Amino acid sequence: MSYNPYYSEIGSDSNVGMAAAGKGKNISATGKQYGMQQPSLGPQTPQQQQQQNGSYLPSASTNMAFQFGQTAFNQFVGQENISQFQETMSKATGATNSSVAHYFQVSNSYVFHKFKLITVPFLQKNWQRIPDSSNSFQPPRIDVNSPDLYIPVMGLVTYILAWNVTQGLNGSFDPENLYFKLSSTLAFFLLDLIILRLGLYLLVSNTTSPVTSLVELTCYVGYKFVPLIFSMFFPASFIWLNRLAKLYLFVAFGVFLLRSIKFNLFADMGNSADFSFKKGTVKKVNYFLFVYGFFWQSVLMWLMG
Amino acid sequence: MIFGLGRLFYVVLLLINSIAVLSEERFLRRKTTTHHYLPVGLGSQSNQAVFGQQENTTKSKLVQLIGAVQTLLRKIVRNINNLYWWQFRFIMMLVVLLITIIKQLFKVSINVLSTS
Numbered sequence: 001m002s003y004n005p006y007y008s009e010i011g012s013d014s015n016v017g018m019a020a021a022g023k024g025k026n027i028s029a030t031g032k033q034y035g036m037q038q039p040s041l042g043p044q045t046p047q048q049q050q051q052q053n054g055s056y057l058p059s060a061s062t063n064m065a066f067q068f069g070q071t072a073f074n075q076f077v078g079q080e081n082i083s084q085f086q087e088t089m090s091k092a093t094g095a096t097n098s099s100v101a102h103y104f105q106v107s108n109s110y111v112f113h114k115f116k117l118i119t120v121p122f123l124q125k126n127w128q129r130i131p132d133s134s135n136s137f138q139p140p141r142i143d144v145n146s147p148d149l150y151i152p153v154m155g156l157v158t159y160i161l162a163w164n165v166t167q168g169l170n171g172s173f174d175p176e177n178l179y180f181k182l183s184s185t186l187a188f189f190l191l192d193l194i195i196l197r198l199g200l201y202l203l204v205s206n207t208t209s210p211v212t213s214l215v216e217l218t219c220y221v222g223y224k225f226v227p228l229i230f231s232m233f234f235p236a237s238f239i240w241l242n243r244l245a246k247l248y249l250f251v252a253f254g255v256f257l258l259r260s261i262k263f264n265l266f267a268d269m270g271n272s273a274d275f276s277f278k279k280g281t282v283k284k285v286n287y288f289l290f291v292y293g294f295f296w297q298s299v300l301m302w303l304m305g
Numbered sequence: 306m307i308f309g310l311g312r313l314f315y316v317v318l319l320l321i322n323s324i325a326v327l328s329e330e331r332f333l334r335r336k337t338t339t340h341h342y343l344p345v346g347l348g349s350q351s352n353q354a355v356f357g358q359q360e361n362t363t364k365s366k367l368v369q370l371i372g373a374v375q376t377l378l379r380k381i382v383r384n385i386n387n388l389y390w391w392q393f394r395f396i397m398m399l400v401v402l403l404i405t406i407i408k409q410l411f412k413v414s415i416n417v418l419s420t421s
Contacts, residue, residue, distance in 0.1 A: 065372075065376050066376055066380065068369075068372065068373075068376070069372055069373040069374075069375070069376030069377055070373070070376075070377075072369040072370060072372065072373035175415055175416055175419035175420075176412070176415070178415050178419070179411055179412060179415050180309065183309035183310045183311075184308050184309050184310075186310055187308055187309050187310045187312065187313035188308070190310075190313060191313060191316075194317075201366065201370075202363045202366050202367060202370075203363060284363070303308075
C-alpha cells in the first residue's frame with residue numbers, strides 16, 4: 001500500500017456518499033481499496049505509481065502510456081462494472097436496481113411470456129423496456145422486455161442435465177460427460193460473450209445505455225439455452241422434423257436477440273440533445289447484430305447441440 | 306469434448322499474445338520506413354487525436370485496445386522478469402498443483418454424486 005498524505009483525503013472524499021448511507025467503516029475501507037484502482041484520481045496517480053513500484057522509477061512517457069492503457073482497458077471492461085460490483089457487495093441483500101438481485105426478480109408469468117417471446121418473436125410489437133422513476137428500468141417481473149438472469153442460470157443446469165438424459169436414452173451415459181459438457185458449454189458461453197462485448201465495444205461509442213454492461217449481455221447470451229432445450233424435444237429419429245424445428249428455433253432466436261438488443265441500445269439516445277448518434281453507427285451495429293444473431297448463433301448452437 | 310474451458314484459455318492466451326507481439330514500426334504504422342512489410346495504419350501514432358480528446362470511431366477504438374493490451378502485458382512481463390528463477394518456478398508449481406487439485410475435485414465430486 002502506498003503511503004501518500006493526500007491519499008486518505010481523496011479516498012474519504014469519494015466515499016462520502018457511501019459513508020452517509022450508514023454502512024460504517026468497513027465499506028469505506030473497501031471503497032478506498034477500489035478507489036486505488038480507478039484511474040480518475042487526478043494529479044496524484046503518478047506519485048502513487050512511483051511509490052508502489054519502489055526501486056523502479058518510470059519516466060513520464062511510460063506513466064502516460066500506462067494510464068492511457070488502463071483507461072482504455074477500463075472502458076473495455078466497463079467502468080460501471082467495477083462500481084456495480086462494489087455496490088453489489090455492499091447491498092447484497094437488498095433488491096435494489098443496480099445489483100444482480102434486480103435481474104432475479106421474476107415471476108411465473110414473466111418466464112412463460114419470455115419463453116413465448118423467444119420461440120415466437122414475430123408476434124411482439126413493442127420491444128422497449130419500461131423506464132423507472134429513478135433513471136433506470138423496471139425489474140423483470142413487471143416488464144417482459146427486461147433481461148433477467150434466472151432463465152440463463154436455470155437453462156444452463158437444465159441443458160446439461162437434459163443433454164445427459166438424451167445420452168442415457170441412447171444407452172451411452174457416462175458420468176464424466178457431465179463434467180465435459182459443463183466445461184464445453186461454459187467455454188462456448190464465454191466465447192460468445194467475448195465476441196458480443198468486443199463487437200459492441202468497437203462499434204458503439206460511449207453509450208449510457210445499460211445494455212452494454214456485462215451483466216445484461218450475459219442475460220442475452222444465456223437465452224440461447226431455451227431454443228437448445230426446446231430442440232431436444234423433437235426426436236432424432238424423424239430427421240427432417242428435427243432439422244426443421246432446429247432451423248425455426250434458431251431463426252426465431254436470432255430475431256429475438258436482434259430486436260431486443262437493438263431497440264434498447266439506441267432507446268434513450270433520442271432524448272438527450274447533446275448526444276446524437278450517427279446513422280452510420282446504427283447501420284454498422286445493425287449489420288453486426290444481424291450476422292451475430294443469425295449466422296454466428298446458428299453455428300454456435302449447431303456446434304453445441 | 307474437444308473444446309472446453311482449458312482450450313478456451315489457450316485460445317484467449319494465444320490471441321492476446323498475438324496482439325502483444327505486433328510490431329508497431331513494421332506492421333501497424335501507416336508510413337513505414339522499411340517497405341518490405343504491409344502497413345496497416347493501426348499504430349498509436351498514426352491517427353491519434355489531440356491529447357485529452359477521445360475519438361470514437363471503430364478504428365481508434367481498435368488502436369486503443371491494441372495499445373492497452375501491449376502496455377498492460379509489458380508491465381506484467383516486466384514484473385515476471387524481476388523474479389528470481391526459483392521464485393518463478395515455485396509460483397508455476399503452485400499454479401499447476403492448484404489446477405490439478407481443482408480438476409480432480411470436479412471429477413471426484415461428480416463421480417460421487419452420480420453413484421450415490
